[in-house]
Amino acid sequence: MKILTHPTCQDHQVPEGHPERPQRLSSLLDHLERTGFAQDHAILHAPKADTEDILRAHPSHYLSELEKLSPTEGINPVDPDTWMSPDSYAAACIAAGATCAGVDLLLSDQEKRVFCAVRPPGHHAERSGAMGFCLFNSVAIGALRALEHPDIHRVAILDFDVHHANGTVDIFMDQPEVLVCSTFQHPHYPNRLFDIAAPNIINSPLPAGSGSFEFRQAIEKDWMPALERHQPNLILVSAGFDAHAHDPLANLNLFEDDYDWVTRIIVAAANQFAQGRVLSTLEGGYDLEALCNSVTAHLDALVVQG
16 A cells, blocks of 8 residues: 655645644644554655546636636635635645546556545646535546556446535536545535435535434445446545544544445455555545544555555
């Protein structure tokens, strides 16, 4: 297993008190060092995504708009929740580049599992709009790169972040070769595209206060039959850990055992349909201790089920 990251991802700055802060990534990487995970699994510098890769998911005018909003100093708002500092555009390109490089590792048979420890997150970025801390939809960019490979005909994107994957749905709702499954608290931010009806879009809303039982029931009822039907050649994961009971931004009640469980479900599906190939990229998770422990449970399950 390889972990892809880059110091520039920590240089993306946000206002004081903003939950999507650089410490999310620095704390996680320190935790992986302390626990010995980083000694057993190589941590590599992720490259920037090529513009060609980003343009598969986002139009050129959107890239131009973000470049214009990128400040030479200080921070600029993109929307009420999303900000850019001088290094933010580069960090977003690296977050997208990590998924592309990870896809290449998987499809060249060099690895079976890749985790992208990057920020800013991506799954709220719609085709032509930044929102929810997200600039580029990294997981979508990785999926579209994979579909350029002659042996990849169907991809699944599985998203267990507490917030709905509106951006990923926006990009793929008319592309049946990409299955998008999302569990999320509802009603809750972003309240967009959660009611899209398409065979390849599986939305699993969970009311506030839901915990392990409701989450696991939704996965078994919604995701597993969809994966059986779709039979993806590759599985990508939008790995958000803000459904944890200790997370400050929402009101679901998951714990580390739930992230272990859902990861084992994902790996089993990958072993059945996708030659075991799973790429996971970090999305949400804002309580630092819960984030570190939950990511560890996720990575341990990815590795153990080789």
